[in-house]
Amino acid sequence: AQSVTQPDIHITVSEGASLELRCNYSYGATPYLFWYVQSPGQGLQLLLKYFSGDTLVQGIKGFEAEFKRSQSSFNLRKPSVHWSDAAEYFCAVGGHDYKLSFGAGTTVTVRA
Amino acid sequence: DAGITQSPRYKITETGRQVTLMCHQTWSHSYMFWYRQDLGHGLRLIYYSAAADITDKGEVPDGYVVSRSKTENFPLTLESATRSQTSVYFCASSPLRAHNEQFFGPGTRLTVL
Known part of the structure; x- marks a missing residue:
């Protein structure tokens, strides 16, 4: 069975500073990996995804993530955070069925 | 409008009552899912469906029933609501x-008193 760990429950970052959210997964083969963002009171929006190929993937809103097989990680980064990036972020892993397993989420607070 | 919709968006009910949450998608996606979101747990899969008339249990199915007579609809029913089922419910396809x-719907916030 697949699983995801997001070690950081809550991160506070200053506007304009860089952001990195950690994600570790467990899966026996090459996984499908996703980052979703949830703004308060909203549904989940896909930020980016990794299926195969280049291990550095670009997403929407200036986010990127890097797949590192040796570390079973898929960390999300943004070079310069905007106040609108305050949200909850979920990492998810899928395998060769059609289901996803989600991490518990990381809440990002942006201070002025 | 195309997409995935959920209704109602907010619902308050009482313990023991039956509640049905609706999910409708216009993309003709084969797969549909129901999740619940609780603090500290992320999203947990309740039920899923690979096609019309094909459904299966997820991680936390107890107390819930689903059906899928049409590809576009996937209702979730709480047959006898309990306080522990207070949560935000998301449908996806x-x-x-x-x-x-x-692809996720906007969610339904359910409160069971």
């Missing part, structure tokens, strides 16, 4: 050969 990518 996924097309064939999408490498598990899922």
Whole structure:
């Protein structure tokens, strides 16, 4: 069975500073990996995804993530955070069925 | 409008009552899912469906029932609501050969008193 760990429950970052959210997964083969963002009171929006190929993937809103097989990680980064990036972020892993397993989420607070 | 919709968006009910949450998608996606979101748990899969008339249990199915008579609809029923079922419920859909990518509805906030 697949699983995801997001070690950081809550991160506070200053506007304009860089952001990195950690994600570790467990899966026996090459996984499908996703980052979703949830703004308060909203549904989940896909930020980016990794299926195969280049291990550095670009997403929407200036986010990127890097797949590192040796570390079973898929960390999300943004070079310069905007106040609108305050949200909850979920990492998810899928395998060769059609289901996803989600991490518990990381809440990002942006201070002025 | 195209997409995935959920109704109602907010619902308050009492313990023991039956509640049905609706999910409708206009993409004709094969797969549909129901999740609940609780603090500290992320999203947990309740039930899923690969096609009309094909449903299966997820991680936390107890107390819930689903049906899928049409591809576009996937209602979730709480047969006798309990306080522990107070949560935010999300419906999602996924097309064939999408490498598990899922598209989410806006959610239903359910409170059981």
